[in-house]
Amino acid sequence: MIEILQAVLGGIFLVLVPGTAWCLLLFKKEKKDILELAALSIALSISLSTLSIFFLNSLLGVRITLINAGIVLLVLTGIPVLIWIRNGNI
Amino acid sequence: MLNSNLLQLLKPLSSPVGELIIYVEPIKRRNILSNRSLVCILILISLSIYTTGSIHFDYRLPFHADEWHNIKIAQEILKEKKLVEYNPFLPGNPYYVNFNEEAHGVANTNSAMWELNYNLFIALSSLFTGISPLDTGLILPTVLVFILSFNTFILVRYLTKNDLPALLSAIFVMTLKSEVFFLGPWFLVALSFGMAFLPLIFYLFLKSGVSNRYIPVFLLVFAATTLAHPASAVIFIPMLALYMIFNPAIIRRNKNKLLGSIFLLLVLLLVVVPFEGSVAGYIAKILKILTFPRSIPMNRFEVVMQFPVYMGVIAFGLSIFGFFKAMMDNETKILPLSVDALLFIILAYIYLGYAFFAPYERVVVYISEILLILAGIGLYHVYRSIKIQKLAAALVIIILVFQVNSIFTYKEDIPLVIEPGEYEPILWLKDNTPPDAVILAMPRASAAIGVIADRNVVSLIRGRLGSSEDSVNKSLDFFRGNTGTREKILAELKPDYIYSKEEISMSSLKLVHGENKTFIYEVR
Numbered sequence: 001m002i003e004i005l006q007a008v009l010g011g012i013f014l015v016l017v018p019g020t021a022w023c024l025l026l027f028k029k030e031k032k033d034i035l036e037l038a039a040l041s042i043a044l045s046i047s048l049s050t051l052s053i054f055f056l057n058s059l060l061g062v063r064i065t066l067i068n069a070g071i072v073l074l075v076l077t078g079i080p081v082l083i084w085i086r087n088g089n090i
Numbered sequence: 091m092l093n094s095n096l097l098q099l100l101k102p103l104s105s106p107v108g109e110l111i112i113y114v115e116p117i118k119r120r121n122i123l124s125n126r127s128l129v130c131i132l133i134l135i136s137l138s139i140y141t142t143g144s145i146h147f148d149y150r151l152p153f154h155a156d157e158w159h160n161i162k163i164a165q166e167i168l169k170e171k172k173l174v175e176y177n178p179f180l181p182g183n184p185y186y187v188n189f190n191e192e193a194h195g196v197a198n199t200n201s202a203m204w205e206l207n208y209n210l211f212i213a214l215s216s217l218f219t220g221i222s223p224l225d226t227g228l229i230l231p232t233v234l235v236f237i238l239s240f241n242t243f244i245l246v247r248y249l250t251k252n253d254l255p256a257l258l259s260a261i262f263v264m265t266l267k268s269e270v271f272f273l274g275p276w277f278l279v280a281l282s283f284g285m286a287f288l289p290l291i292f293y294l295f296l297k298s299g300v301s302n303r304y305i306p307v308f309l310l311v312f313a314a315t316t317l318a319h320p321a322s323a324v325i326f327i328p329m330l331a332l333y334m335i336f337n338p339a340i341i342r343r344n345k346n347k348l349l350g351s352i353f354l355l356l357v358l359l360l361v362v363v364p365f366e367g368s369v370a371g372y373i374a375k376i377l378k379i380l381t382f383p384r385s386i387p388m389n390r391f392e393v394v395m396q397f398p399v400y401m402g403v404i405a406f407g408l409s410i411f412g413f414f415k416a417m418m419d420n421e422t423k424i425l426p427l428s429v430d431a432l433l434f435i436i437l438a439y440i441y442l443g444y445a446f447f448a449p450y451e452r453v454v455v456y457i458s459e460i461l462l463i464l465a466g467i468g469l470y471h472v473y474r475s476i477k478i479q480k481l482a483a484a485l486v487i488i489i490l491v492f493q494v495n496s497i498f499t500y501k502e503d504i505p506l507v508i509e510p511g512e513y514e515p516i517l518w519l520k521d522n523t524p525p526d527a528v529i530l531a532m533p534r535a536s537a538a539i540g541v542i543a544d545r546n547v548v549s550l551i552r553g554r555l556g557s558s559e560d561s562v563n564k565s566l567d568f569f570r571g572n573t574g575t576r577e578k579i580l581a582e583l584k585p586d587y588i589y590s591k592e593e594i595s596m597s598s599l600k601l602v603h604g605e606n607k608t609f610i611y612e613v614r
Contacts (some may be wrong), residue, residue, distance in 0.1 A: 003220060010218035015233075026303050035127050039244045042237060043290050044307055047314035050211050054173070054317060063171040064210075066217050 018076040019044030025080035048076050130243065130257050134264075138236040141264050141497050145276055146228045151513065151538070153504045154270060157227055157278040158537035159554040160205075164212035164223040165541065173206050177555050179540040179547050204362060205554065207317035208280035224541060227278040234286045235275045239264045241290040242463055248293055249422040250467065258486070259466025262408075263289070265493050266459055267400060269500045272451045279554070281452060284322020285459055287315050292428075295330060296421055299344055309354055316358045321448035323358075324380065325456055328435065328447060329428035336427055337420065382445040401458050401465075402496045404489055409461035412468025425464055432457040508538040511606035515589070518603050519543035519610065523587055530585035532569060533562045539589060548583050580613060587612055 019041035027037070052072050056062040145153075152158055159179075166178035215230060216223045239260040247256035266285075268274025273281045294308035316323035334340050341348065363379065365372055398406040413429065416422040435453045439445040445453060469486060476482035508516070512535065519529065520543040528546045529539050536547035549561040561583075568579045568588075573596055580598060588599060588611040599611035 007219040007221055010220060011215070014214055014218045023307075026307070030301070030303065033127070035131070035240075035247075036244055039240055039290060040307055043241070043287060043311045046211065047310040049214060050207050051310065051314050051317070053214065054207055054210055057173050061172070064167060064173070064213065064217075065171055069214060069217060 013070075013073060014049060015042055015045050017045065018048050018073055019046070021077045021080040022048070025084055049073055052076060126253060130253060130260075131240070133257065134239045134243065134260055135236055137261060137264055137494065138232050138239060141494060142235040142276055143229075143232040145498075145501060149506070149510060150228065151506075151508065151510070152224075152227045152278060153506065154273070154277045154279065155507055155534065155537050155551050155553040156273070158507055158541050159550075160209055160212060160278050160280070161223045161227045162537070162541050162555070163206075163209040164216060164226070165544070167209060167213040168217065168223065173210065175206075177550075177557070179536065179550050179555060180557055204320055205280040205318060207314060208283050208319060211283065211318065212278070231276055231278055231282060234282045235264050238275065238282075238286040238289070241286065241288075241293070242466075245289040245293040246463060246466060248296070249416075249419070249425075250470070252470070254473075255467050255470035257466075258469050258490075259463045261490055262405060262462040262466040262469070262493060263459060265402070265405070265497045266455070266462055267497055267500055268504075269400075270504050272400075272455050274455065280319035281322065281455065284315055284319035285455065287311055288322065288456065288459060289463065291315065291326060292424055295326075296424065298347065299340060302347075305347060305350075309351070313354065313358055316362065320362055321452050322456075324447045325432070325453070328431040329424075332427045332431040333424045336423065380447055382439075382449045384439060384443045384445075384450070397454075397458070397461075400454070401461060402493055405462060405465045405493055408465040408468035408472065408489075410468070411471065412464035412466070413461075415471050416464055416467055422467075425460055425467075428460050429457055429464070432460070505534075508535055509606075512538070512608055513542065515603065515605045515608040515610060516542045518605065519545055519587065519589070522603070527586040528584070529587045529589050530565060530568060530580075530583060531589035532591070533557070533565050535589060535591075536565075545587075548585055585613055 016038075020037070022044050023032075023037050023041045027040075049069075049072070053062075053064060053069055056068075056072065057064055062068055152161065162178050163174060166174045212223060212226055212230065215221075216226045219226070221229065242263045243256045243260040245256075246259040247253060250256065264275070266275055268276035273279050275282050275285060291308070291312060294304050294311060297304040298308045312323060312326075359376070363376060366375075401409070413426045416426050432453050435445055435447060436450070436457065439450045439453075447453075448456070469489060473482045473486050476485065516539055519527075519539065523529075523543070523545060525544070526546070528548060529536070529543070530548045531539055533549045533551040536550050537553075539545055540547050540550075548557075549565040550557040551562065564579050564583060568576050568583075569590065569592070571579070576594070576596060577598065587602075588594065588609075590609045590611065591607065593601075593609055594611060596611075598614050600614055601609060602612045603610040
């Protein structure tokens with residue numbers, strides 16, 4: 001049961017969460033439907049997570065571990081949230 | 091109702107994502123996730139599992155040698171905790187070939203970084219989900235087929251402003267057949283990643299011309315695709331160039347954006363192929379990389395004629411109809427014009443003997459993918475042209491049923507890397523041999539030994555990775571030759587264990603395990 005939960009939540013964290021945060025920030029003023037947001041979020045999540053870890057490892061030698069990758073994804077998700085807060089939305 | 095309940099569940103989340111999800115609330119009031127959209131998504135998920143996931147219901151291992159190679163690289167990334175630029179099957183092997191330069195006829199180029207972003211994606215999927223890279227290899231193709239169909243749905247819905255042709259195209263595109271020579275969505279190969287994002291890159295390209303907010307998304311997705319499968323990104327150059335020739339206003343309106351994109355392309359080019367020597371030498375190297383000579387003599391008519399067979403005759407016919415219908419709209423014609431651009435490459439391959447931008451086999455897959463998207467548009471127009479609605483609906487359903495079920499056409503033709511019964515003997519190697527043991531096996535089975543048993547092998551069949559022709563020939567000679575030849579090869583290759591599908595009688599070999607007509611010998 002825990003394995004299934006990890007697979008589902010881990011998968012969502014990798015392929016949906018960072019991109020969703022960025023999409024909601026980028027397109028907050030535009031009328032977007034959920035389907036388009038979902039497609040863009042999946043594409044952005046995969047692109048952002050793989051590119052960030054690719055260059056962090058290639059250029060700075062950051063090791064590819066669950067903790068490091070998790071931190072990278074959290075930071076990628078946190079940046080749009082901070083911008084959102086800074087813009088006075090909360 | 092479902093949508094409302096989902097939002098109520100997500101709202102209390104205090105995480106950054108939870109905060110952001112609150113933004114969805116006003117969107118919800120616009121009632122944008124209609125029941126129809128939800129049904130479309132459920133259809134696409136179900137069909138992705140049926141067309142791609144189901145192929146592993148009776149065979150729980152990867153099919154293609156390239157899949158095993160990709161899984162091995164992902165395993166190595168997780169083991170070493172860094173990106174790897176060597177062949178992880180053969181460390182220390184004298185026949186070591188750095189990735190697949192020799193196999194692709196590309197000499198003196200650093201191709202080790204090619205497709206690494208895709209291997210990183212496999213590794214990260216395994217890391218976050220806790221599923222082993224080997225099992226990830228069975229699940230990811232289904233996920234990528236869903237992304238492919240979903241992205242097609244988004245593109246066609248935007249182009250036609252209608253859900254029905256979008257759904258039809260999304261269903262058609264997932265019926266792209268997989269074949270060992272052309273590859274395809276069934277396999278855990280970088281091409282599947284590129285194919286999945288091809289419709290979305292078209293969509294983002296068109297939307298970038300309308301709103302600047304799409305530009306960063308377009309550039310990021312394009313960059314990720316370039317580093318995951320360079321051919322899938324480079325192929326956009328002729329396609330988008332032809333579209334812009336037919337729409338010169340785009341160039342005039344978006345000069346700065348285009349210059350920015352060219353700059354990004356140059357940066358990506360330098361990442362994929364590092365600059366060495368002079369500018370002229372570098373340009374010559376790039377041109378050499380983007381030129382793919384024909385290695386096998388072929389019947390020129392066979393290439394043209396196989397499209398209807400490969401895609402399905404009905405789908406091919408509908409795609410031609412969709413082609414002409416799509417040419418009537420300014421934005422929609424990006425699809426038929428892309429087919430034209432790729433057709434030039436196919437014709438160059440047939441008449442000049444060279445494919446440009448991407449290998450011929452990949453171009454065939456890209457052109458088929460776009461034709462299948464057009465087939466969905468074509469079927470929609472056929473549906474609309476029939477006055478009796480019930481008859482039209484029945485016809486559409488019959489065509490879709492035939493098309494979806496035609497996907498299994500080539501399944502029996504895919505040669506297996508290992509038989510299902512070989513899994514246990516290979517696992518025995520993992521449990522009973524030292525970690526640094528070198529195994530001599532047939533080059534095809536060696537890929538599975540490297541992945542399942544995590545042991546070094548002597549030779550490897552050519553694919554994403556490979557070993558030298560010499561090592562492959564010597565391995566084959568060992569299993570086909572007589573005792574004298576075998577003794578000579580053993581002395582030269584110095585393996586620790588032999589993995590064989592036949593019994594071998596030699597004084598220098600000691601049988602240590604036999605299971606499912608597979609024999610493992612220790613070299614004395």
